Amino acid sequence: MKKILLLLSFLFIGVTSFAQKLDYETKSNIQYYNTATNKSDSYINERCVLDIYYPKNAKTFATIVWFHGGGLTGGSKEIPEALKNKGFAIIGVNYRLSPKAKAEKAIDDAAAAVSWAFKNIGNYGGDSSLIFVSGHSAGGYLASMIGLDKKYLQKEGIDANKIAGLIPFSGQCITHFEIRRENGIPEKQPTIDNFAPLYHVRADAPPLLLITGDRELEMLGRYEENAYMARMMKLVGHKQTKLYELDGYGHGMTEPGFPLLVNEVNRIIKEAKK
Numbered sequence: 001m002k003k004i005l006l007l008l009s010f011l012f013i014g015v016t017s018f019a020q021k022l023d024y025e026t027k028s029n030i031q032y033y034n035t036a037t038n039k040s041d042s043y044i045n046e047r048c049v050l051d052i053y054y055p056k057n058a059k060t061f062a063t064i065v066w067f068h069g070g071g072l073t074g075g076s077k078e079i080p081e082a083l084k085n086k087g088f089a090i091i092g093v094n095y096r097l098s099p100k101a102k103a104e105k106a107i108d109d110a111a112a113a114v115s116w117a118f119k120n121i122g123n124y125g126g127d128s129s130l131i132f133v134s135g136h137s138a139g140g141y142l143a144s145m146i147g148l149d150k151k152y153l154q155k156e157g158i159d160a161n162k163i164a165g166l167i168p169f170s171g172q173c174i175t176h177f178e179i180r181r182e183n184g185i186p187e188k189q190p191t192i193d194n195f196a197p198l199y200h201v202r203a204d205a206p207p208l209l210l211i212t213g214d215r216e217l218e219m220l221g222r223y224e225e226n227a228y229m230a231r232m233m234k235l236v237g238h239k240q241t242k243l244y245e246l247d248g249y250g251h252g253m254t255e256p257g258f259p260l261l262v263n264e265v266n267r268i269i270k271e272a273k274k
Contacts, residue, residue: 140171
């Protein structure tokens, strides 16, 4: 694993040196629901906003939608520094949080934000066929849920299979612990129901790259959840599932994970151009 990460670091540096020639701009606090929805709910109006960081002098670039972590109860939108200057647009998303809203609402919000990206990225010069969805922890869970359970994006008029790639960082693959808590289920009682990405394994899903920390340092069996997800995706016939375990890193494994994310995005872009 260390050798793999070293190689990816060189690739990461190479991409950076090329992409730094671009000029980037950030637009902040864009509401991703429509005006009527924003007016109907003050919390949506306040919370459901996104930031977009994009190369101004480029066309047909890829976009990474990034969902922050925080257990579905905290956290705030971010444009990770490690993803800047790589030639991509990065969209950092805020979503509603429990207990102010039911945790399921965060999944609805994630779908609405990704829908916004599909419908609007062309206005910034991006390619709507190259939209990737990622995030850390709770954000990884949201990425997996909207990418695998097609109903959330269907409500927004988007086919989840149009996502170019799903790259969750240390996301829960069983039912999220905050959803379980809302239903009186203990944190250490695993549940796989309609709110579990594992419940929605399917052969025709977008490419899936699962990244976790070290199994001995991660939260509550997080590596094992992802390993089971990888195995079941392969068993149902999905051809593009990969799993990386970052040796020596715990749950906060984003920094060594970012080069893997960038490399996967570039791999899929290269495949799309063949």
